[in-house]
Amino acid sequence: MYPASAAHESGQPQRRNLSNDLASAVAAMIHRESLQPGDQLDSVKVLAARFQVAVPTMREALRRLEAMGGVTLRHGSGVYVGENVRRMVLPNPLYPKPTRGMLVELLEARRQIEPPIAALAATVRDPDGMESMIATLSEAERCVSEADEQLWLVNLNFHRTIAVAGGNTVLAEVIDSIVFIHAEEQLEILRLHGDERRDFEEHRHITELIVAGDVQAARSAMEEHLDNVIQIVRERLSG
Amino acid sequence: MYPASAAHESGQPQRRNLSNDLASAVAAMIHRESLQPGDQLDSVKVLAARFQVAVPTMREALRRLEAMGGVTLRHGSGVYVGENVRRMVLPNPLYPKPTRGMLVELLEARRQIEPPIAALAATVRDPDGMESMIATLSEAERCVSEADEQLWLVNLNFHRTIAVAGGNTVLAEVIDSIVFIHAEEQLEILRLHGDERRDFEEHRHITELIVAGDVQAARSAMEEHLDNVIQIVRERLSG
DNA sequence: ATACATATAGTGATCTAATCACTTTATGTT
DNA sequence: AACATAAAGTGATTAGATCACTATATGTAT
Structure with a gap:
């Protein structure tokens, strides 16, 4: 669960930590299982148990994924595959109003x-x-x-x-x-x-x-x- | 702290929640203070206090920002502005190996x-x-x-x-x-x-x-x- | 049988608190 | 001045609790 850091990575390399690895692992799981946007994943608690981490750690990972539009956490409902999960090029949603x-x-x-x-x-x-x-x-x-x-x-x-x-x-x-x-x-x-x-x-x-x-x-x-x-x-x- | 949902948003609209709003607020703070990549922000604890939220909530927000390369959390050191903070177009780092x-x-x-x-x-x-x-x-x-x-x-x-x-x-x-x-x-x-x-x-x-x-x-x-x-x-x- | 209302269960959201791991700074020794 | 050690600061992860929302199940009325 600690893949080699990609030297060609755009921007600074991500340091290894659980939430980063988990985000990658969940993304890989989505792709391996050919899940589509809108498909429901297991709940946060079940995912945390599956990957043997605490719930807040899995939440941090899912927030990473959510930032890319790879998953959506719906309050009271569950975790869903997001529309951007198979998207390659993304806009930065937090970019300020252009000059x-x-x-x-x-x-x-x-x-x-x-x-x-x-x-x-x-x-x-x-x-x-x-x-x-x-x-x-x-x-x-x-x-x-x-x-x-x-x-x-x-x-x-x-x-x-x-x-x-x-x-x-x-x-x-x-x-x-x-x-x-x-x-x-x-x-x-x-x-x-x-x-x-x-x-x-x-x-x-x-x-x-x-x-x-x-x-x-x-x-x-x-x-x-x-x-x-x-x-x-x-x-x-x-x- | 609950701006109107952007109807033109690419992909599905983000539901309002604290971590999303906080990510936006921290990004806006970075831009307002003209912080540059590599500049250090306040610690997670101080940021949480400033925005009057719990540490894990601020952590979730920062993980969102980290996913975009907007900040970097360095274990034992602090929170830093990331290289992508002023970047408009990003690659999806979790995109699988292209077919x-x-x-x-x-x-x-x-x-x-x-x-x-x-x-x-x-x-x-x-x-x-x-x-x-x-x-x-x-x-x-x-x-x-x-x-x-x-x-x-x-x-x-x-x-x-x-x-x-x-x-x-x-x-x-x-x-x-x-x-x-x-x-x-x-x-x-x-x-x-x-x-x-x-x-x-x-x-x-x-x-x-x-x-x-x-x-x-x-x-x-x-x-x-x-x-x-x-x-x-x-x-x-x-x- | 159907429609509506209410209760329950499941699930995400946020918080408090603790411990551990790493980095930086301060202090002491040579 | 250089090196080693200790202390302080900070991120990383865990455990546990409560609250808020949604989906499902159950009950009641027509």
């Missing part, structure tokens, strides 16, 4: 990653993926016409659906992570943009190109869309 | 992201960044000529240095995360490659182009390099 400079970096990172994703989506043209994009686009259209303030959330999901439609799990997780980190700023970005209809039309244009399988055009349209967003943010945030 | 299919997805994600990074690096030509690349390249050359088995680790770092030289923090974190997830597989990939010298020459070629500021050529060279790697991995892993 203006970092907001621009986040957008520029998306500027590099999302156009190839749009191209991938136009290449694979996955029916479910395209269906999701179209459904999200309809929801966005409803928000625009009804001046629903939830538009910013829908726009977030729109970018996520494109990433998923690209068919590469890693890229989808990356975009989801980036979008998560500056999610609240999206509301401000939409406000800075000042033209929800134009933003929506750009989203629609991208969707049409992806659905039509026009790979290069989809890529270019996404580039242009994100360039527009970055430009607006740069101008408005430099005042 | 072959996922390994290919990881490489393909890099295929989309790293060429634009190489182009960025060739654009900004940051002296420190280029110096790191060259130093890592020298180390790789030494490993190749001395048949040092650490070559795979050095190659990992080579890609990281390019990502950092690109000047975009988010992209660097993304690459670091992706590289981390399939780090151990890099050893196998290098073995599958079967030609360390050629791999090294490709790395050197990319470096020269970046240093020379040849943006398009750097991009293309990185594309070609990763295409080669993916092709080899596809062929060898399909048998």
